[in-house]
Amino acid sequence: MARHGWGGRPPASDAEARQRIVDATARCIDRHGVTKTTLSDVANELGVTRQTVYRHFDRISDIIGEVAAQGAESFVDRLIAHLQGVGDPAEAVVEGMVFCVRTIPTEPRLSLLLQLGDSSAFSRGATTADTIAYGAKMLQRFPVDWAAAGIGEDDLNGLAEIIMRLLTSLLQHPSRPPQDETRLRALLDRWLAPAFNTAR
Template sequence: MARHGWGGRPPASDAEARQRIVDATARCIDRHGVAKTTLSDVAAELGVTRQTVYRHFDRIGDIVGEVAAQGAEAFVDRLIAHLQGTTDPAEAVVEGLVFCVRTIPTEPHLSLLLQVGDSGAFARGATTADAIAYGAAMLERFPVDWAAAGITGDDLGGLAEIIMRLLTSLLQRPGEPPDEARLRALLGRWLAPALAPSRAPAGRA
């Protein structure tokens, strides 16, 4: 790679270049917000041309998605640690949703995951296949025996979709977070009963 740009320290590989672009984008988002962060801003942050960035990412939305995905990995680890010892499916889902509603608005990079539009990590929101698959993979890490609860296969994906829809709705007004006690009561009344082992739907063939 040419030695101009990149602050005089060109990346040693394409993988390093991509990571430095992601890191630069995160800094731009922290300064300007996602709506005002452009590919030109990222290029300027790195001291390279727009064409250099385009060699690694097709559009700014793809970079923003990677920023969000990397932030989410650490967040999911924290969520799973928070849920340790909560083996009841209903309790785990309710507690997980409350934790997400409490935490995501305070961490801008995580909020990118659930944004709707071209700048969102899942582009078309919480009902895309990518978002649902991500949610199902997260549920599989819960300290819950889903099979024993009768939730397997497509049912786990359906649960993930409902959770992603609920979470997106609850986070649409980050300045007005729901009261946690009221949220727990609401989820406990209307969501938890569907996850009781005796009433959980059988897995589809």
């Protein structure tokens, strides 16, 4: 790898180069916003040419998608930590959804999930097989005994799809006037939670 650019510290591997590009893109987004961040901005941030960035990513939207994905991974870890001690499946799902609705719009990297068009986890991409499978894996990390609740491993895909569809609507089309957490929790307790009693 060439020894120029990169702030005088060229990456030791392609993986390091990709991560530094992602980190630089996140900084540019913080300054300029997602719609005004260009590949030239990222290259300038790193002290490299556009061609150097193109060697690792085909387009700026791919880099922004990776910024969002990494933000999502960190978010899931915090979500699971937030749910520790909540063993009831209905309570865990409701509380998890309230946490998502409260947290995602307020954090820059997470808010990218709402702005990436069809590639977004919270747009039409919310119903792709890969996204639903990711949601099912996230549910498996909940502190819940799903089998005891009458929900098998195959059922988690269906539950993940329902959750993703509801979150898509709640995040992209919030209530007017805004709905507070108490009312949202009551809504989900009334209409979503009873499904878990049926499963049992």
